[in-house]
Amino acid sequence: MSEALAAPAPPPPLYPDTPDMAHLHWRDPGPIGRVRLALRAGLIVLALVVMVPLYYIWRALRLSNPWPKLFLRTVGRACGARVKIVGTPLKRDVFYIANHLSWLDIPVIAGRNGSAFVAQDGIKSWPVVGWLCKLNDTVFVSRSNRMGIAGQINELRDALSETWAITIFPEGTTTDGSSLLPFKSPLLQVLDPPPPGVMVQPMYLDYGASAHGIAWVGEETAPNNALRLFTRKGSFEVTLHFLEPFSPADFPGRKAIAAEARVRIESALSASLGRIPAV
Secondary structure: OHHHHOOOOOOOOOOOOOOOOOOOOOOOOHHHHHHHHHHHHHHHHHHHHHHHHHHHHHHHOOOOOOHHHHHHHHHHHHOOEEEEEEOOOOOOOEEEEEOOOOOOHHHHHHHHHOOEEEEEHHHHHOOOHHHHHHHOOOEEEOOOOHHHHHHHHHHHHHHHHHHOEEEEOOOOOOOOOOOOOOOOOHHHHHHOOOOOOOEEEEEEEEOHHHHHHHOOOOOOOHHHHHHHHHOOOOOEEEEEEEOOOEOHHHOOOHHHHHHHHHHHHHHHHHHHHOOOOOO
16 A cells, blocks of 8 residues: 555756756756856847948958958857867868867857858758858859769869868768767868868867867757757856968878878867877
8 A cells, every 4th residue: 555655756857967967958047147148149249230331331342251261250159169279270272170069160260260161961951051152152062962072072162262261071961079970981082182272281189178168969959959058157168279280282082181180189189188299
């Protein structure tokens, strides 16, 4: 009888407080968090209102257009990113290869070097975001259309000649910053043979102790990740390491280029985490 009258076990918590589950849900941040959200979103909207008309004016006058870079830098700062630069970025005729943790990587990188990006074609249809990507000369590629790789390579080659600097995330998805995934090399075919004068510069993004809270991984949706960042308390430091560039002509073939870039980024990541680089 006592067992029949025993109180039922409490249900499991809706938001388990474990590192692995932290990314799957967005908690209501309370009044203060909602104020942070309003202020940060308001700053970005204000930047859009001011900078987009200026972008089109500069474009009509055929002037060098600084507004995408300034807007993306504003987005990064609005989200709390305080960027520290290590190394010297090349300014033109450069193909950047970087590790990838979050959509925030794009404003962090482009806000400093003005680079265009390669992104999956699904982003093209996102409201506002897709339009903003087009303003920054993003090259959209399809992961599923393997038969269209040749056309994508040609588009990427044209974009490199027009924008002078392009960034690619060869892991193909995001990580939590504690390791690197294998690099996928098909799009690096644009460098085989390399266009005249183009260099490859690996980049390592280091979010430090904030990496786990910033990373967009697992089943978390893009809106939830953005809400977490916009309601987050305070700022955080991101160190952007511009590693030693190399000539793709010295590493013939897309797989060799990908392998060399990965070795250099892995070395920087291991040094940051205090690990011995993998052989």
